[in-house]
Amino acid sequence: MTLRSISKQAVITFLSVLTGLGFLHLNVRASPLDPEKYEQALLTATRLISTGAWENALSTLNALTDEFPQSRVSHLLKADVFAALAGTGEKISKLKSLEIESLRQQIKLRWRNHQEFSDKNQGLVPDKLIKVSAQQSLILYVDLPAARLYIFRNNGQGLVSEADYYVTIGKKGFGKEREGDLKTPVGIYSISGYKPGSTLHERYGHGALTLDYPNPLDQQLERTGYGIWIHGTEPGWINRGPFASDGCITLSNNDFKDLVTRFDLQSGTRVVIDDQPIWKPFKWIEATGDSLVSELSFNHQITASPAKEESVANSVHDEKSVDHGLTEILLYPGSGAELVTQRLLLSDMQRKTTITEYWTRNDDDIWKLTHRME
Amino acid sequence: MIVIIGLSVRTPALADINHSIKSLIETGNYLEAINALNGEIASSPNDKFELYFVRARVYDLSDQPEKAKTAYQSLITRYPGRPEAYNNLARLYSLEGKLDQATALLRAGIYTQVSYRILFDNLTEIYTEQAARALQSALSPSTLDASPVLPISTLREIISPRINQK
Numbered sequence: 001m002t003l004r005s006i007s008k009q010a011v012i013t014f015l016s017v018l019t020g021l022g023f024l025h026l027n028v029r030a031s032p033l034d035p036e037k038y039e040q041a042l043l044t045a046t047r048l049i050s051t052g053a054w055e056n057a058l059s060t061l062n063a064l065t066d067e068f069p070q071s072r073v074s075h076l077l078k079a080d081v082f083a084a085l086a087g088t089g090e091k092i093s094k095l096k097s098l099e100i101e102s103l104r105q106q107i108k109l110r111w112r113n114h115q116e117f118s119d120k121n122q123g124l125v126p127d128k129l130i131k132v133s134a135q136q137s138l139i140l141y142v143d144l145p146a147a148r149l150y151i152f153r154n155n156g157q158g159l160v161s162e163a164d165y166y167v168t169i170g171k172k173g174f175g176k177e178r179e180g181d182l183k184t185p186v187g188i189y190s191i192s193g194y195k196p197g198s199t200l201h202e203r204y205g206h207g208a209l210t211l212d213y214p215n216p217l218d219q220q221l222e223r224t225g226y227g228i229w230i231h232g233t234e235p236g237w238i239n240r241g242p243f244a245s246d247g248c249i250t251l252s253n254n255d256f257k258d259l260v261t262r263f264d265l266q267s268g269t270r271v272v273i274d275d276q277p278i279w280k281p282f283k284w285i286e287a288t289g290d291s292l293v294s295e296l297s298f299n300h301q302i303t304a305s306p307a308k309e310e311s312v313a314n315s316v317h318d319e320k321s322v323d324h325g326l327t328e329i330l331l332y333p334g335s336g337a338e339l340v341t342q343r344l345l346l347s348d349m350q351r352k353t354t355i356t357e358y359w360t361r362n363d364d365d366i367w368k369l370t371h372r373m374e
Numbered sequence: 375m376i377v378i379i380g381l382s383v384r385t386p387a388l389a390d391i392n393h394s395i396k397s398l399i400e401t402g403n404y405l406e407a408i409n410a411l412n413g414e415i416a417s418s419p420n421d422k423f424e425l426y427f428v429r430a431r432v433y434d435l436s437d438q439p440e441k442a443k444t445a446y447q448s449l450i451t452r453y454p455g456r457p458e459a460y461n462n463l464a465r466l467y468s469l470e471g472k473l474d475q476a477t478a479l480l481r482a483g484i485y486t487q488v489s490y491r492i493l494f495d496n497l498t499e500i501y502t503e504q505a506a507r508a509l510q511s512a513l514s515p516s517t518l519d520a521s522p523v524l525p526i527s528t529l530r531e532i533i534s535p536r537i538n539q540k
Contacts, residue, residue, distance in 0.1 A: 070515040079508035086501030099513055
């Protein structure tokens with residue numbers, strides 16, 4: 001008897017003992033899954049599939065679909081595993097339908113984000129967030145190409161990423177210009193309110209944070225549309241594909257709940273929606289902030305306010321206000337401006353005024369004030 | 375050597391079973407067939423695998439799936455190196471929609487004789503069906519709510535065991 005045949009017999013005996021003991025009647029499903037671990041479990045399954053660990057991938061996916069029966073991406077990954085086991089994997093991977101493609105995109109985006117964030121983005125901050133006002137203890141940041149919403153805590157010494165979530169944006173992508181263009185705006189907005197899901201149509205899911213689109217700059221640029229919100233997901237879905245809303249930014253209901261319950265979001269909390277995110281070390285951010293403060297202070301004295309805003313500026317200056325400097329500097333995503341600043345003015349009547357200024361760089365690389373509003 | 379496997383005809387094609395038992399089964403006299411088989415099992419001095427196997431199949435034919443399952447299970451315990459009972463028990467589980475159990479049995483069965491084509495085919499059948507169902511759920515998860523455990527009725531049964539090559 002060869003060694004090989006011994007081991008084979010041993011396996012058979014082992015299996016028969018297990019079957020004899022009723023092993024096969026055991027419920028093989030794993031224990032319930034923590035809702036917050038949803039994405040983590042999806043990523044684990046994806047990694048197991050990529051290494052061909054079909055059995056382990058299946059048990060992770062079974063736990064997922066038990067806990068989240070509506071997780072379409074989990075069902076799709078399961079289909080991939082079964083197809084691979086059946087030897088018909090190619091048929092499934094070649095199967096083209098818009099819905100399947102959209103699910104695959106969602107998995108890819110989550111996977112890519114996971115890969116990049118664990119290596120590249122660790123400790124990095126979006127370059128748009130140069131200096132966040134001390135009034136803003138939290139700031140939301142949407143990385144549009146990565147389909148990701150981040151929440152940063154502004155602790156005075158810098159920004160710390162507290163959480164991030166997969167998000168869905170407009171069916172036609174981003175760069176909103178017109179009402180009904182099904183695009184998500186690019187720019188800097190503020191939360192204007194909170195509406196619980198019970199007061200809204202079911203398609204908003206757990207609830208909505210309303211935004212101030214169109215903001216004053218959008219209005220100057222004659223951008224139209226309304227009702228751009230951050231909200232939950234309609235019944236029947238955990239998440240929609242990356243491009244599925246009418247322009248809103250949507251999260252899974254569990255993620256939305258996490259966002260609004262774990263963090264003390266206020267009316268006025270900034271929401272930076274970025275189409276060209278660049279992540280930089282905090283040292284770079286600090287250095288850029290310092291040089292911008294001096295450049296802008298210099299330019300502010302020599303740049304005349306555009307005619308449109310003159311009345312605002314004059315009314316402020318009539319009271320003999322004292323400029324207390326820049327309280328916030330954000331690089332402005334998208335077109336229309338390159339930079340937005342908040343400036344605090346204190347009048348001799350002790351009236352505090354915050355002036356928002358939009359800047360662009362001219363051909364000589366000099367910052368030029370383009371819009372100024374109270 | 376008789377190697378008739380998995381034909382759609384569900385009449386047992388038997389090698390060493392005596393003629394009277396064979397005709398009892400063919401005419402649907404399952405109760406008498408089982409009595410006769412019990413007698414043979416008690417008295418036969420030879421290897422009884424085939425007798426046990428036929429009795430398990432007669433339980434199945436006579437609509438006694440629980441008895442058939444127990445009979446196949448005990449065949450697996452007694453003859454862990456023979457694949458037939460794994461396959462047929464897997465088929466019974468697949469009819470109940472217990473696909474994980476069926477899959478585990480088929481995989482265990484394949485270990486016993488990797489050349490047994492029908493077990494591979496049945497395993498592929500289950501996986502393909504599961505892939506199709508998972509894909510369906512990916513497109514509309516609510517369709518699954520109505521009946522979470524769906525049977526598969528397309529697995530092939532081993533009708534006559536291979537003669538043990540010893």
